[in-house]
Amino acid sequence: MKTLEKHLKKQKKIFIPYIMAGDHVKGLDGLAETIELLANAGASAIEIGVPFSDPVADGPVIEQAGLRALAKNVTLTALLNTLKTIKSPVPLIIMTYMNPVYQYGVEKFLSVLTETAVKGLIVPDVPLEAQYFITDHLTKAQDICLIQLVSLTTGIERQKMLVKNAEGFVYAVAINGVTGNEQDYSETLDEHLRQLSALTEVPVCVGFGVSHPSDVTRFNKVASGVIVGSKIVRDLYEKKDAAVVEFIQSSTK
Numbered sequence: 001m002k003t004l005e006k007h008l009k010k011q012k013k014i015f016i017p018y019i020m021a022g023d024h025v026k027g028l029d030g031l032a033e034t035i036e037l038l039a040n041a042g043a044s045a046i047e048i049g050v051p052f053s054d055p056v057a058d059g060p061v062i063e064q065a066g067l068r069a070l071a072k073n074v075t076l077t078a079l080l081n082t083l084k085t086i087k088s089p090v091p092l093i094i095m096t097y098m099n100p101v102y103q104y105g106v107e108k109f110l111s112v113l114t115e116t117a118v119k120g121l122i123v124p125d126v127p128l129e130a131q132y133f134i135t136d137h138l139t140k141a142q143d144i145c146l147i148q149l150v151s152l153t154t155g156i157e158r159q160k161m162l163v164k165n166a167e168g169f170v171y172a173v174a175i176n177g178v179t180g181n182e183q184d185y186s187e188t189l190d191e192h193l194r195q196l197s198a199l200t201e202v203p204v205c206v207g208f209g210v211s212h213p214s215d216v217t218r219f220n221k222v223a224s225g226v227i228v229g230s231k232i233v234r235d236l237y238e239k240k241d242a243a244v245v246e247f248i249q250s251s252t253k
């Protein structure tokens with residue numbers, strides 16, 4: 001079993017905060033500090049977003065964070081160079097659209113990741129059928145997990161196909177929409193998550209719109225844990241570090 005999955009399976013409750021690379025007053029120089037803050041608070045793993053000019057799955061909070069990072073010249077190359085210098089106590093996960101990786105070179109990208117603490121990859125605009133673009137090169141980075149996303153509109157047959165290919169964790173997208181959308185969750189969501197969890201031994205984590213302790217309590221009952229992006233990105237930007245620490249601590253105890 002790959003490191004990320006092994007690590008997540010040891011957690012009582014999984015909590016994965018998402019941050020935007022370089023969205024810090026010190027830019028990428030502040031990344032190590034943020035990773036330490038989140039890990040010390042109890043984060044199970046940390047998802048790091050690569051800024052991109054056309055983030056189709058993202059709402060305004062993460063889009064704006066990406067634009068701030070781009071204005072600080074945070075490129076994939078710069079991020080990888082910084083990651084090479086960081087010893088993270090928890091596994092890191094890179095969330096990126098395919099375009100920056102394609103431009104950088106898939107093979108080179110994966111091989112550089114082996115020199116970092118990155119153990120997982122989320123590439124939301126690459127469907128299962130096109131994942132060979134990445135997996136064909138994974139022999140160079142065998143411990144990297146490619147995370148599968150399951151949406152609310154994913155039918156049961158496709159869910160089975162996705163979990164068959166799943167490693168690390170399964171990302172259950174809790175709403176039909178973009179990140180940071182705090183609309184009410186559907187009433188059938190819990191049943192969907194329970195069903196999905198029953199299909200696989202791989203931990204199922206729930207993301208999109210998770211921002212209140214009550215969401216975390218709800219999803220921890222029907223899945224292995226949660227992913228929290230926009231709320232964390234906003235709080236860190238507004239220098240509410242204490243609120244972030246408190247949210248993670250109370251979600252993982």
Ligand SMILES: O=P(O)(O)OC[C@@H](O)[C@@H](O)c1c[nH]c2ccccc12
Pocket residue numbers: 018047049057058062095122124178179180181207208209210227228229230231
């Ligand atoms: O911001 P939210 O609503 O808490 O959702 C998590 C999310 O930010 C993070 O996992 C993520 C950011 N961008 C993405 C694009 C696709 C899938 C997932 C993501």
